[in-house]
Amino acid sequence: MSENCSSCRYWGNEKVDIQSIKWGRCRVGKPETSSRCIDSKRDIWVGLWPWTKEAEWCGEWAQRGPATQVIVGTPEIEG
Numbered sequence: 001m002s003e004n005c006s007s008c009r010y011w012g013n014e015k016v017d018i019q020s021i022k023w024g025r026c027r028v029g030k031p032e033t034s035s036r037c038i039d040s041k042r043d044i045w046v047g048l049w050p051w052t053k054e055a056e057w058c059g060e061w062a063q064r065g066p067a068t069q070v071i072v073g074t075p076e077i078e079g
Contacts, residue, residue, distance in 0.1 A: 003061040006054035010062060025049040028060045
C-alpha cells in the first residue's frame, strides 16, 4: 500500500474528478478559515479543509482502519 492521500485515514474523497485526477479534502489539521464571510451580522465564516490530489503525500499519513468510513455531510444530532 502506498502512503499517499488516497489511502490515508484523514483524506476524504469528495468524488471530484478533474481530468481523471481524483480530489479530496485533507482533514489531518484544523480547517482553514476562508476569506468569505457568510453572515456579517453574526460574524460567521466558512472553515474548509484544503483540497489535495489522491496521489499527493504530506508526511502525516496514517493507515485507514478496517472500520474507517469517510462520511461527507452534516451529522445528525440526537435529541
